[in-house]
Amino acid sequence: MTILVVAEHENGAVAPATLNTVAAAAKIGGDIHVLVAGASVGGVAEAAAKIAGVAKVLVADNAAYAHALPENVAPLIVELAKGYSHVLAPATTNGKNILPRVAALLDVDQISEIVSVEAADTFKRPIYAGNAIATVQSSASVKVITVRTTGFDAVAAEGGSAAVEAVAAAHNAGISAFVGEELAKSDRPELTAAKIVVSGGRGMGNGDNFKHLYALADKLGAAVGASRAAVDAGFVPNDMQVGQTGKIVAPQLYIAVGISGAIQHLAGMKDSKVIVAINKDEEAPIFQVADYGLVADLFEAVPELEKLV
């Protein structure tokens, strides 16, 4: 059994999500190969070769693979997939964008967002916004899977010494083109990888009030998230959204401030180790999942919390 892991990378570095995906591959068992596709990705390939447990790194370095356009990258993976038992990618926006296209071209069903490996062909995944866990068995010749990164502890980024091999295949469908991107800038840790997450909801009142959360987050070395209500109200950009339709996080500590705790939000954070809720409505559903709840006005509680930690 040999497993192909599609690496997530950005700005010439391997993204942390790749390490969780390699961990899922290790649970399945067998040789692990990592595919690095992109433009000028020699450095990424070298970094990928150092990941613990990786046997081989395949590098597809071609301008057509820049920005991971699925129309070009999917045929590349399909061509390589024939020799593998499993193709895995992290359930990031890139992985979710590309892998179903791969699965359909291979004429197999995909298994999305697995959270555990039961056997080489059997996996668990949440459905209905995390309100049920399905155990799914695949009879596909090549099992195409996206991995929920919070379900697996990352493997070490150093310590491996895999061989690096170039892949000549160049696929350019010529039906799509990258125009531009607007990336939100942040000095804080990445939301999905942070050990502590402080999130604000509609109770924050406006975008300016998020400064209280930023101050607290900076003191804790935490990332800042938000509920859909806060994003829809325009308080913060959408890439901060935690929930079924946003990012899935599972930090050591999750502090929910002014968040009622709708099903869709809980789907994104209820696997956090410790959940703290600060809300002035003591009936708010968030208190049903919180380990520590504080019924208080957030505008008094948050600055006080910042002082005390």
Next chain:
Amino acid sequence: MKVLVAIKRVVDYNVKVRVKADNSGVDLANVKMSMNPFCEIAVEEAVRLKEKGVATEIVVVAVGPATAQEQLRTALALGADRAILVEAADELNSLAVAKALKAVVDKEQPQLVILGKQAIDSDNNQTGQMLAALTGFAQGTFASKVEVAGDKLNVTREIDGGLQTVALNLPAIVTTDLRLNEPRYASLPNIMKAKKKPLETVTPDALGVTLASTNKTIKVEAPAARSAGIKVKSVAELVEKLKNEAKVI
């Protein structure tokens, strides 16, 4: 241009579902069903394209049980021109749905197909991408903005770090994200008018599609419950608990 919109009948998003005692699935008896929220956004986007004079006809399609006619009627009331129901068993896998939609695309020849990014029941996030693969069309997933510019489609996509814009050749597939638009409500006169709009029912056999799947759900369980927490009285007590009891800060 002709626009095809795919919709799905799902458990209403406000319902907290329960797992069946025999672990065969979730209990959907007597539970409120609705159009998947992302599909509502897809219908709205098609209607707005028609209002701008870009779209000439909107065909809405569902692959599922006969009861999905209700959701097709809702889409017709929102502004779709006609509907197609591919009548099949409930709980099909995404690839089977994508194959049925591919057959409809072949027949209808739309220039643009709009789907939701994911259904809130299976949470798969696959069908749009799979349909793009089967048709060979370009895909603009997780769209927060869609603009037709000549023979291209500019799609702004919600990605992990922010926003990305891609230009796609037409015909193309778009899947909607939450912030693409705010869906309208159907007015009573439009609901009445929708009852007279054409709704065609076809079978997968008639489309020449087999719905076999390589995935099998063995078991559905309730997630592990969190143990009950406590309420603290003050911020000082909270900090004390986090430091000494939970040891997370």
